[in-house]
Amino acid sequence: MKLLITGGAGFIGSAVIRHIINHTSSQVVNVDKLTYAGNLENLREIDSSERYAFEQVDICNRAELERVFTQHQPDAIMHLAAESHVDRSIDGPAAFIETNIVGTYTLLEAARAYWQGLNAPRKQAFRFHHISTDEVYGDLPHPAESADAQQHLFTEDTAYAPSSPYSASKASSDHLVRAWMRTYDLPVIVTNCSNNYGPYHFPEKLIPLVILNALEGKPLPVYGKGDQIRDWLYVEDHARALYKVVTEGKAGETYNIGGHNEKTNLEVVQTICTLLDELAPKASHSALDAESSYKQLITHVTDRPGHDRRYAIDAGKIQQELGWQPLETFESGIRKTVLWYLENQEWCHRVQDGSYQRERLGQI
Numbered sequence: 116m117k118l119l120i121t122g123g124a125g126f127i128g129s130a131v132i133r134h135i136i137n138h139t140s141s142q143v144v145n146v147d148k149l150t151y152a153g154n155l156e157n158l159r160e161i162d163s164s165e166r167y168a169f170e171q172v173d174i175c176n177r178a179e180l181e182r183v184f185t186q187h188q189p190d191a192i193m194h195l196a197a198e199s200h201v202d203r204s205i206d207g208p209a210a211f212i213e214t215n216i217v218g219t220y221t222l223l224e225a226a227r228a229y230w231q232g233l234n235a236p237r238k239q240a241f242r243f244h245h246i247s248t249d250e251v252y253g254d255l256p257h258p259a260e261s262a263d264a265q266q267h268l269f270t271e272d273t274a275y276a277p278s279s280p281y282s283a284s285k286a287s288s289d290h291l292v293r294a295w296m297r298t299y300d301l302p303v304i305v306t307n308c309s310n311n312y313g314p315y316h317f318p319e320k321l322i323p324l325v326i327l328n329a330l331e332g333k334p335l336p337v338y339g340k341g342d343q344i345r346d347w348l349y350v351e352d353h354a355r356a357l358y359k360v361v362t363e364g365k366a367g368e369t370y371n372i373g374g375h376n377e378k379t380n381l382e383v384v385q386t387i388c389t390l391l392d393e394l395a396p397k398a399s400h401s402a403l404d405a406e407s408s409y410k411q412l413i414t415h416v417t418d419r420p421g422h423d424r425r426y427a428i429d430a431g432k433i434q435q436e437l438g439w440q441p442l443e444t445f446e447s448g449i450r451k452t453v454l455w456y457l458e459n460q461e462w463c464h465r466v467q468d469g470s471y472q473r474e475r476l477g478q479i
């Protein structure tokens with residue numbers, strides 16, 4: 116099977132490609148514009164494989180997409196390319212509208228033209244798999260405000276109510292993808308997943324940012340009280356789920372993917388501090404003495420505008436219908452993640468390329 120994967124140089128896309136090349140016999144064509152978030156270094160361990168090809172292409176460029184489809188003749192698409200950082204979407208929504216909405220539309224049209232020209236068996240087997248987020252659903256009741264909060268989880272039938280420019284642009288793209296099946300019969304699948312974490316996560320996101328700031332003795336920014344709840348999913352569990360969906364999922368279906376790991380942001384930051392106290396005590400900076408915990412660096416800062424209070428996924432459908440469930444608990448996954456960042460600090464410095472210094476983004 117040949118898979119065309121957009122956004123394959125990013126955090127999740129590169130985990131998907133490493134999974135496919137290392138653990139399956141499928142071929143991959145990686146279509147990526149290489150924005151600040153895309154790094155080919157994330158693919159170094161597999162990029163010499165004969166089953167891997169790279170095309171530096173913007174998904175908003177219809178002519179280039181048509182060339183790629185004609186040249187590579189994929190059997191399915193996994194669409195991950197996106198602007199993905201909520202704080203950046205607050206500062207500059209235009210890029211999110213362009214890539215996440217116009218780019219998805221352009222890819223859908225190029226895919227539809229290509230799919231229509233396939234022979235009947237290939238046409239029927241074709242899949243356009245759109246990778247989306249649980250943020251499209253808005254937020255759930257929070258235990259601090261509602262006694263029965265834990266009974267509320269996002270299901271595939273939850274109504275959309277996005278809060279940020281990022282989640283609104285993803286919601287819009289989800290609607291386009293489903294409309295292309297209803298109107299044109301393009302065989303699509305949508306997955307909505309919770310917050311991912313793990314190796315190769317760009318240091319603007321909470322977990323890598325906290326690890327790197329801690330090691331440098333810098334403040335660990337926690338938005339507001341830090342009581343916002345997210346459901347954390349280890350990226351390699353997500354990669355396995357996505358491959359299962361594109362190869363075994365049913366056209367027209369939506370699958371929610373989550374880690375069964377609800378944690379407040381403050382709990383996440385404190386857990387990282389405890390792990391660093393164990394794995395990297397006495398870091399070489401002056402902000403901490405030998406007896407101190409990294410927790411002393413935690414600094415509460417102004418909350419994100421429009422910040423959703425709680426996300427949590429009911430991943431029952433993908434478990435029952437496709438037999439997927441996460442292998443990592445939060446405790447095992449976060450330990451692996453912290454160890455990876457400790458061993459790969461060079462990667463962190465290289466991908467930040469001078470244009471981003473882990474400064475606060477997304478304030479109005």
Ligand code: NAD
Nearest residue numbers: 122124125126127148149150152153173174196197248311
């Ligand atoms: P990322 O920001 O790490 O990577 C995005 C990739 O897309 C980069 O390699 C970038 O170069 C590429 N890209 C951006 N604009 C492009 C364009 N116009 N044309 C071609 N390539 C372009 O993102 P991620 O965290 O890996 O997320 C991947 C997908 O999963 C996104 O669609 C995101 O919405 C979704 N998602 C992410 C999470 C999460 O926790 N990270 C959770 C749920 C869903």
